[in-house]
Every structure is written in structure tokens, then in C-alpha cells.
Amino acid sequence: MMRHSEGHHERRNRRMPTLIRLWALFAIAGAILAIGVPFSAGADTGKRMASVIIVGGGWDLPPYEFIDKDGKPAGYNVELTKAVAEVMGLKVEFRMGNWPEMRDKLQTGEIDLLQGMFYTDDRAKSVDFSNPHNNVNHAIFARRGMPSLQSLDGLRGKEVIVARGSLMHDFLARQGIVGKLILTDTPADALRLLASGEHDYAGVGLLGGIYLTRELKLTNIVPVVRSVVSYKYCFAVKKGNTELLADLNEGLAILKKTGQYQAIHEKWLGIQESPRITWKEIAKYVVIAVIPLHLVLLGIMLWSRSLKRLVAQRTESLTTALHELQINQKQLVQADKMAALGTLVSGVAHEINNPNGLILLSIPTLVKAHKDTASILEEYYRDHGDFTVAGLPYSRMKAEIPRILAEMQDGAQRIKRIVYDLKDFARRDDAAGKELIDFNTTVQTAVRLADPSIRKATNSFSADYGEGLPKVWGNAQRIEQVIINLILNACQALPDTGRGIRLSTAYRRATTAVVLTLRDEGVGISPEYMSRLTDPFFTTKRESGGTGLGLSVSAKIVRDHDGTLTFDSLPGEGTTVTLSFPVAQEEQTT
DSSP: OHHHHHHHHHHHHHHHHHHHHHHHHHHHHHHHHHHTOOHHHHHHHHHHHHSEEEEEEESEETTTEEEOTTSOEESHHHHHHHHHHHHHTOEEEEEEEOHHHHHHHHHHTSOSEEEEEEOOTTGGGTEEEOSOSEEEEEEEEEETTSOOOSSGGGGTTOEEEEETTSHHHHHHHHHOOOSEEEEESSHHHHHHHHHTTOSSEEEEEHHHHHHHHHHTTOTTEEEEEEEEEEEEEEEEEETTOHHHHHHHHHHHHHHHHHTHHHHHHHHHTGGGSOOOOOHHHHHHHHHHHHHHHHHHHHHHHHHHHHHHHHHHHHHHHTTTSOHHHHHHHHHHHHHHHHHHHHHHHHHHHHHHHHHHHHHHHHHHHHHHHHHHHHHHHHHHHHHHOOOEETTEEHHHHHHHHHHHHHHHHHHHHHHHHHHHHHHHHHOOOOSTTOEEEOHHHHHHHHHHHTHHHHHHHOSEEEEEOOSSOOOEEEOHHHHHHHHHHHHHHHHHHOSSTTSEEEEEEEEETTTTEEEEEEEEOSOOOOHHHHTTTTSTTOOSOGGGTOOSOHHHHHHHHHHHTTOEEEEEEOTTSOEEEEEEEEBOHHHHTO
16 A cells, blocks of 8 residues: 555656646746737747847948947948848847958858848859849049049050959959959958059949048049949848848838838948039029129129219319310220229129139039939939939929039029120230231131021021231230120021121221121111110110120220221111221231
8 A cells, every 4th residue: 555655646746747837838828818929929039039140241341341440340231230130130140351251151151141242143143132222333443643544445454453252353354354453352452552552443332432532541542433333232141041031121121111221321321422412502602603793793883873973073073174175084084984993893803703613613523423323313213212302302303403503504604704704804905915817717717606696596697708808916816706796796686587697808998907897687776875885884685694794895805906896776777887907017018
């Protein structure tokens, strides 16, 4: 009986742990059901959190991946990987080293994932790629002063530095156009070697190269071919690791939907890209250029009115003087006015030219920046749909931005021409730059330059060039400027293309002068305006952009050449302009 009792207790004691375990499992299952968490989900999370995914990356590939000053992994790839791991419940550990070695370790299984690898068909045979998380342009860099490259054919026979195992290494090796490839461990080493004066060019990623030249202060290095080749940038896993690949693609999709991907991209890569022009910047440059010009013109107008009042006061005090004395007095006052106005205009023109020169210098850079980013924006538009630029839909702005830049360029060029005319008005003329010129040749050149305006204004233009004209002593370019101004005025006077313009040249032996006669069938000039045609800033075309400088500058050029400029016109009957220059003395004696 004792033995039976002991055996019974022994068997019961053995069953007790089993019962306890069963009770514990039921309790855990009940708790899971009570809080409403599916058991399968918990098991999946546990599986993910149980193992650590080893992530490989390059230690010196900024701004994508690198070791920071604290010895920690940093960069666009690192932050993106951490964000994907967080939303997918993955544990990751980073291993940073030489990139070609990391690529080999993916194949041997020492790491599970490469966080940044360019997709190519050859590489896709040995690894599986995620959906792309970026597109990267690769470029050719050179030292300042090196000859510019129009295409990759310019690399023939040259020494090009590339990082060993990089995409540029593979690409240029396949092209077979480079004289010799110089291999380094990292892109940074490639750019340092180039900056030191060694070899001819370096091939690296565009944004990475720009980042390194700034960080390493390689101020003698610039990109000379900005888009050699563009490849998709992806996560890469060992062939067949479909579970990890699915997690990466799902995590990327979540980050793009939440906006976290865009924030990471802007943080690391946005500052390297060319800045987009904003309406605020446009307004700033317009204010800088236009407001000072308006203030200057207003000051000139006030100054002119003040001088006119002074002339009136002096004229009233000389009413008893002889008529000849009155005429001389007016001429003296006018000369004084022009001298003061010329001094003022010369200084003002210089002050306007400085900021306008900055605008003219910056606009081509903005145009290039827009062209460089247009393909990226268009691809983003195709992949993600419409988005806003400066508060307006991109689908509208992609056509508006080039037009705005072109209008800014035209406006700045117009300011430059006006400033040039102001400076020309104030400039004292001398014999410098004058020579014996063929008057007919000069007139024909001016007609060719004005041909687009002539074709637009009239269907009936004729030119009759006199034969055997003697030569004139003068500056051909300045005389061309006068003739172009007269032709443009004639074109603007025509109400429709059915009206014509006739031009002729001749030699008048009686006055020993060559003469240009220009007749238009336009609207004519009112008698009250005839005496003011060559006054500075006087124009009847203010609303269509006239400045009132064309004829005043032309009159000054004609006077500097001892010539004459006369106008004959009646309203509705057209205008005839006669321009004459004295024949050179050498021509008179022959």
C-alpha cells in the first residue's frame, strides 16, 4: 500500500507542472483576446523584433552615407533606413566600410541589406532591388580653367579619376572612351586628387560631388558635364530575400504617403539642388531695378521744371534787350541745362547699371537651374501627380516659369539699353574711334539690323543707294545707331502694313555732303511737336514704351559729326527725315 501511495503521489507531482503550463497558456491566450490583439500579429512582430537586420553602407559617401564627426553613421541613406525600420517594426544595425567590400559582404551573407545601390540590369542578376527611393545624376568634374566638354567624346585620351567599384567606374569602363581610369577608394579621394593638380577629370555623383567640394573647400573644382548618366537608387538585398524586400517596399510607400520621405530628402539633398525661383525673389529684383529708375526720372523731371522756371524768370528780366541777345540768352540757358543734366544722368546711369548688371548675370543661372531641374520635376509630376510651386499648380507653372524668366531677361536688357542711351547722351564726343567710312555700307548695315522691325511694320519698303558717294569721316557704329533710330521711328508711325517706307542716299555736290532721305507714309507729326522732337525725354509714345532718348541721342551724334538732321511732316501725310554729313576733306580734293 505504501508503495502504491508513493507511486500515486509521484505521478501526480509529475503531472502538476504540465497542468500549470496549460493553465498559464490559457491565461495568456485569454489576456490577448481580452485586449483585442490578434495573436498572429503579435507573433509577426515578435519575429521581426527577435532578429537584427545588418545594414551595410559606405563610410565616406556624403551626403548619402558617411561616418560623422562623432563616429556615428549619418546621411540621407542612414536616416531613410532608420525611418523604414521604425514604421515596419524592424531592428537594424549599421556596418559602415569600404563600399566595394560591403557589396561583396552582401553576397556572402555577412550583411542583409545595402541601403544605397544603383540599379543596373547586370547588378539585378546577383541582387534584388527595392523600389527606387531616389534618382541620381552622375557628372564629370574638372579644375577651373580646364577646357569645357561638349560631350563625353572629350574624354578620349584623358585620365579620369573614379571611385573603385562605383557606378561611374562601371559606366566609363563599358564606354571605352577614356584614355585611362585612375581608381581611388572613395569619391572624396577622387576629388582631392583632382584638386591637387593630378590627372584631367573626375567622375562622381553630381550632388555628392557638389557636397564634397563645399565641405572639403575644394574651390578650384567645378562640374563641366552635369548629367553624364542617371540611375535609380534603391535598397539592395541578397537574391531571393523576398520577405525583407517586401518590408522595405512597404516602408518606403508609407514614408512617401506620410510626407516623412520628402522631409528626409529635403534635409539631405534639397540644399544641394539648384534653388527654385520664387515670386518673392522676382518681386525683390523688380523693386531693386524699377523703383530707383522711376525715382531718377522723377528727379530729372523736377530738375527740368526748375530749370524751365529759371529760364522764364531770366527771359522776363530781358524783355527790353535786343532780339539777338534774347536768342543768345536762351541758347546759353539751354547749354547750361544740358551740362547739368548730363552730369546728373551720368552718375545715375552708373548707379542703375550696377544692380541691373547683377540681374543680367543671375537670370542665365536661374534659366540653367530651371533646365537642370525640369526633368526631375516632370518625373515627379508623372509619378505623383500635380503639386504646387509658388502656390500654383505645377502643371501651369512648368509653362509659366520659362516665360517669366524670358520676360525678366527682356526687361533687364531694356533697362540696360535705356541706361546706355542715358550714358551716351551724357558722354562727351571726340575724334577717338573715327575713320573714313563708306556711307552706303553703313546705311546698308543699319537696314539689315532693322530688317525684323521693317518686315513687321510694312509690306512696302524700298531702298535706293546712290552710286559713287565719297567717304565720310566718322564713327560707323554711331552713325548706324542714328539710322536705326530713324528707321524704327518710321516703322512705328505706320498705322498698318499697307503703308510704305522709302529710303535713298545721294551726294550733293553743292553742299559737299552725303545725304540720307527717309520718307514714311505714316500718321505724321503735329506742328506743336516739331520743335521738341530732339528734346531729351520728350516722346509721344510713352504708353507704348518710348523713353524720349532715341532722337535726342541721335541729334547729339549728328552734331558731333558736324552733320544736320531735319524733319518735314504734316498730320496724316507722313514724315520725311533728311540726314546729311560733310564729305571728308581728303575726298573733296580727289
